[in-house]
Amino acid sequence: MQTDTTMPPLIGKRLATAPTGLHGHRLGTEVARAVAAEFVGTFVLVLAIIATVIPAALGEPVAGGAWESLAVPLAGGFALIVVVAGLGHISGAHVNPAVTVALAVTRRFPWRDVPAYVLAQLGGAVVAALAAWAIDGWGARTVADLGATGPAGAVGAGRVLLTEAIVTFILVLVVISVATDPRVPRAGAALAIGLALAVAIFIAGPVTGAGVNPARALGPMLVAGEFVDWWAYLAGPILGGSLAAVLYEYVFRKGGTTFTNPAS
Numbered sequence: 001m002q003t004d005t006t007m008p009p010l011i012g013k014r015l016a017t018a019p020t021g022l023h024g025h026r027l028g029t030e031v032a033r034a035v036a037a038e039f040v041g042t043f044v045l046v047l048a049i050i051a052t053v054i055p056a057a058l059g060e061p062v063a064g065g066a067w068e069s070l071a072v073p074l075a076g077g078f079a080l081i082v083v084v085a086g087l088g089h090i091s092g093a094h095v096n097p098a099v100t101v102a103l104a105v106t107r108r109f110p111w112r113d114v115p116a117y118v119l120a121q122l123g124g125a126v127v128a129a130l131a132a133w134a135i136d137g138w139g140a141r142t143v144a145d146l147g148a149t150g151p152a153g154a155v156g157a158g159r160v161l162l163t164e165a166i167v168t169f170i171l172v173l174v175v176i177s178v179a180t181d182p183r184v185p186r187a188g189a190a191l192a193i194g195l196a197l198a199v200a201i202f203i204a205g206p207v208t209g210a211g212v213n214p215a216r217a218l219g220p221m222l223v224a225g226e227f228v229d230w231w232a233y234l235a236g237p238i239l240g241g242s243l244a245a246v247l248y249e250y251v252f253r254k255g256g257t258t259f260t261n262p263a264s
Contacts, residue, residue, distance in 0.1 A: 125219020
């Protein structure tokens with residue numbers, strides 16, 4: 001059965017006509033609010049994750065120690081649900097440079113606003129790392145590296161790049177679907193996005209520490225001064241997220257119809 005819906009996208013081109021302060025444009029109030037929301041949202045997301053990783057690392061400072069429970073995936077997933085539900089109407093709640101770039105690649109977000117969003121996301125992640133340091137004490141930095149991502153065991157940079165690309169592909173595919181396609185009901189968008197992040201962390205956690213987000217990876221790295229395979233945690237999510245966005249935009253979105261259970 002084919003159905004149609006006129007529900008507007010959750011995120012996308014909402015800022016396309018707003019002045020940005022970049023390239024000679026005046027910074028508009030709407031964009032300033034959106035950038036502030038990205039800063040706060042990324043702060044909440046990253047703090048929730050690393051504040052869960054740090055105590056586990058302090059109690060058992062070995063590779064993979066933080067991944068013996070459900071705590072980290074659930075913390076990240078629940079935090080993202082809260083952020084998307086609370087701030088999605090202000091900025092789109094990208095809270096992840098990979099999401100912002102993926103939307104820009106498919107022309108669902110203006111490139112001129114990308115630098116402001118990414119800087120806000122990175123700033124929020126850095127402040128989150130500082131906050132975690134204040135909460136958990138000196139050992140949070142000297143022992144736990146502020147929850148910074150890092151490969152386990154003999155995992156090389158190439159494996160980090162591939163793993164991060166795959167799990168971010170999963171996350172962004174869900175984001176693009178539930179947040180930009182008007183055929184998809186908006187009601188469960190925040191839940192779906194949060195669960196997608198939890199799945200990504202479950203998969204990548206024991207291998208790479210689960211960045212799935214360049215801001216989440218680089219923020220704690222900058223404060224802790226640990227930069228193991230930093231480029232892979234940056235490039236992997238950008239590549240995987242962009243591929244997911246292109247796939248959904250030019251393959252799955254084509255046709256403009258939604259198929260539902262005929263019995264419904």
